Amino acid sequence: xxxxxxxxxxxxxxxxxxxxxxxxxxxxxxxxxxxxxxxxxxxxxxxxxxxxxxxxxxxxxxxxxxxxxxxxxxxxxxxxxxxxxxxxxxxxxxxxxxxxxxxxxxxxxxxxxxxxxxxxxxxxxxxxxxxxxxxxxxxxxxx
Numbered sequence: 001x002x003x004x005x006x007x008x009x010x011x012x013x014x015x016x017x018x019x020x021x022x023x024x025x026x027x028x029x030x031x032x033x034x035x036x037x038x039x040x041x042x043x044x045x046x047x048x049x050x051x052x053x054x055x056x057x058x059x060x061x062x063x064x065x066x067x068x069x070x071x072x073x074x075x076x077x078x079x080x081x082x083x084x085x086x087x088x089x090x091x092x093x094x095x096x097x098x099x100x101x102x103x104x105x106x107x108x109x110x111x112x113x114x115x116x117x118x119x120x121x122x123x124x125x126x127x128x129x130x131x132x133x134x135x136x137x138x139x140x141x142x143x
Contacts, residue, residue, distance in 0.1 A: 024123065025132070026122075026123050026126035026127045026131075026132060026133060027119065027122060027123045027126060027132075027133050027135070028132060028133070028134045028135070029134075029135045029137070030134065030135070030136050030137070031137050031138070032136060032137065032138040035062070035064055035065050038062060038065040038136065038138060039064075039065040039066075039067075039068040040068075041136055042058070042061065042065055042066055042068065042069055042108075043068060043069060043072055043075065045106060045108060045134060046069060046072075046075045046077075046080060047074065047075065048106075049105035049106050049132070050074075050075065050076060050079070052105040053079075054079070054103060054104055054105040055079055055080075055081050055103055055104045055105065056079060056080050056081070056104060056105055056106050056107075056108065057081045057083065057098055057104045057106070057107045057108065058080060058081065058082050058083070058108045058110065059083045059084075059085065059090060059095065059107070059108065059109050059110060059112070060083070060084055060085055060090070060109070060110040060111060060112070061082060061108070061110050062110065066082070081104075089113070090109065090112050092114070092118050092121065092122075095107060095109065095122065095125075095133075096121060096122065096125040097125075098131075099122065099125040099126045099128070099129050099131045099133055100125040100126075100128045100129040100131075101129055101131075102128075102129035102130055102131055103129075104129075104131050105131065105132065106131065106132040106133070106134055107126075107131060107132075107133050107134070108134045108135075108136060109133070109134070109135045109136070110136050110137075111136070111137055111138060112135055112137075114135065119135075
């Protein structure tokens with residue numbers, strides 16, 4: 001497992017400013033530059049997972065970027081859950097629980113400061129629940 005984890009984090013170090021970095025099928029880390037790109041990511045994620053008929057959990061999404069979902073006719077926003085942590089650090093155990101239960105097609109973490117061990121745990125729980133974990137950052141760094 002150590003080799004796999006090293007490969008994942010070697011890939012994380014290669015993140016380009018716009019291109020999504022897919023560490024594996026369960027963890028997808030994407031960097032954003034503009035609010036428009038972030039809005040488009042929200043729309044793309046919802047469209048990608050709409051056929052699964054499961055929830056899409058968005059943790060700390062940006063209001064302006066999220067508004068575009070309401071303007072899209074082909075997205076069922078009733079399946080999108082939004083959680084704000086009020087500017088405190090995200091409780092990783094709660095995210096792990098959401099991932100492992102399998103009730104969500106995707107869990108989207110916005111601007112989460114996660115370390116390597118937390119990312120490894122997210123992969124494990126996402127795989128267990130067959131739930132994609134997507135980390136969207138517009139701050140250029142992963143901790």
